Amino acid sequence: MNLLAIYLISFFSIAHAEIDFDSPFLGSRPAINDLAEKTDLPLKTDIHALIGLQSSVKSQKSRGTCTMFSSMGFIEHLLIKNGLSSSEVDLSEEWMEYIIMTKKTTEGSSISKNFRSIYKNGFVMESTWPYVGKKWTSLEDFPLTRERCGHLSGIELQSCFLGHRDPRLLTMNDQSILSHDAEFLPIKNEGLKNLETVKTLIKKKKSYRLRTLSKVKTLLANGTAVIMGAKLYYGSWNHSKTDKFEIQPRVKSRWYEGIVSYPALGSKDRRISGERGGGHSLIIVGYDDEKIVKSKMMMEDGTWKEFEYKGVYYFKNSWGVRGSGKRFKLDGKSYPGFGMITQKYAHEFGTFFYIETL
Template identity: 25%
Template sequence: MHFRNRLYLFALSSLLVLAGCADDQTQQNNETVGGEQDEYLPPLHENPDELFADAPKNDALPTEGKADAVYPAQFTELLETQSPVKSQGRRGVCSIFSTVALMEHLYIQEGTYLNPDFSEQYLQWSAKFEVGAFPNTSGSNARSNLDAIVRYGIVEEDVWPYESGGWTSSDDPACGEEDKPTRCYTNGEPPAEAADAEKWYLPRSRWISTRPNDIKAHMHTKKSAVIVGLDFFYQAWGHGGSPLTTSKEYSRNGYVFYPNEVDKEKSLENRAGHSILLVGWDDNLEVPRLDENGEPMVDDNGEPVVDKGFFIFKNSWGTGWAEESPYGAGYGFISMDYVEEYGRGRVAEAPEFEIPEEVCGDGLDNDGNGDVDCDDSVCSEHATCQETSDTQTYSNTESVAIPDNDENGITSTITIDDTGTIGAMSVNLDITHSYIGDLSVMLEGPNGDLAVLLDSSESSEDNFNGTIVVTEFEGVDAQGDWTLYVWDEAKYDEGTLNEWSLEVTY
């Protein structure tokens, strides 16, 4: 039997490639030799119907951009705002990776958060447990993944790092059963750190037509990449599970051509899918299509059959794939005809950030412009930045224990004997506490007005040692008693008010 046919049968019977369950040796080969086709078996999406679930066909979607718009022959500027290429390892979670790749790209493009690294592990769990999508398989799709991000948010990678292998019976006995519970597809539940961690969101998402001009219009006008879920054709991708001859040269360069008829037929016998992120295009790139024997195709007149016009895409098979791509290892080129006929597209809007105002006098660069307090132009008229201003500090260094879960709390007082109108005020707090989110802290002025300094929240951080700018008392006479109230409003964690002070600028 021909070696490739033996390989194909082996892939079907034992590697379970389509279920995303390639073995450890296969993963090692992928990472080290990449384009060596006899061993190249990256995991795929086991059920492409999931990738296309609820996706309308192109003729039911609106046209993007203007009908007479003219786009450049080559568009590559979005490659400048991509996060590093990642590998999905041995798990069939390509749609999770393409979704996170889009999210990281949008955060970089927005400009506030320049080095995002979000957790694929968390998104896989959220899509299945919070959204409830496809609980009985490892797969998902861009819509469900983006729904999870829009509705619930995801955490950063270091909070719940991605695990390249799926759970087996050695991780959980139930994962060896035929009807595995959903936790086997998510590698369990998020750790406590992930539950408490900051969540990151996108505003909304929608389907987009995969007609070439519609994708170009979106990329060019929105400056945003496009997720595409696709039917997978093994020979066209140079996948080692194909019974047909594949091209090492094409795979090294990341070329994915429109499939020939035999490739379509053979691929449907073991149907699979894949999800990628489109990040640009090249209208002038020409790549000969290959026939079932891996030779350049010719038409009835003996003329070469060439694919002209390719989208540039980011893949999730690591840097061992397309290692000679001109845009970097892990980036490929896929026929626009392939994408239009066999793909479904999804896009999302960039994150919405409200740039905070600079708080004059807290020692922080609140608005992120690189200037702090008086160095920031918005603080030029502030009392603390005037040469004629007089700043005095008043302190109470008496340590007071904060009773646990006590509605009466504690009080501590600073008496100011000086007279004068407050131009600016800040409070310096030094509190030791094992769960600062249990605390509420307020300041009462001599006039009876109150200012909230810390409000009880779900923060799991411990201790607080910092400065809080208070604007409520500007224009008030400083003389008199200033009272600090501290309450612990939950059980189990205790702490101490070590000291506090008032910094008043007259």
């Protein structure tokens, strides 16, 4: 049995536990709200149809790799939408994390940086380089950690912990790769082979950020998903840190239903999560301007207030199908791992992204 197999067996015991899915919050750049000027948009998109153009829900497990999952998930969506793959397509987030982390010492990345890196390095299949869901922080963590990173030090060691391989491999010639880590060469070559698909599918741009909300909704109405990065307000999500940070008593049923409300002004969630919250990235698969979400928030003075918000976005998450959203339903149909977030939350704290196809 190889070291990767031993590692995966050791990880299985925590695979079903509820895990903190934090990534560093890199800041938001909300889109301009020009919806009052756009009167021809539908009140509701065909969410079921767009969900049908998504790959399966994955889990990032204990690593802060949400942007890798949303980026790879979006490429999978484009491959499905353009008839280049079936809904069973499964690209490697491990590869995505590796090529981003070769010069980094902390988790987290931007969507635009991810897409530019895909355009340069291509993608590989999950079966080629399977995802490992446990963080590496020390050479003593797992045998595989020492095997892949034990010869490194300093920044290169930290990058190896994050990307799970020697960061220098990406720029080595073939002979050097074979002498350092022979298993990496076919992985790298598969990425380069798939560059042709990437470059015939998407446009290279400096930024993939969407600047107006009308563009966001127009894309969704036309059957194309978008990505949203946003700050995590734990109370609004009913995340486990709602209890940990003493924001308010957590309503776990809402977590399972995949309902995300809004951190009202004057609420404990607004202040505490604002100070301590991480970031997250989602694939948006539709909207409904008429959908009502009700919530109760604990205010700073200890009282409770009820709120009602009109309008939601529907999203595909990267937290698996056994926790957040495991009971999510739309029109009576179950979509485990999906959810809904109020448009007020998304518009104020979210940044939207989209790859323009050729």
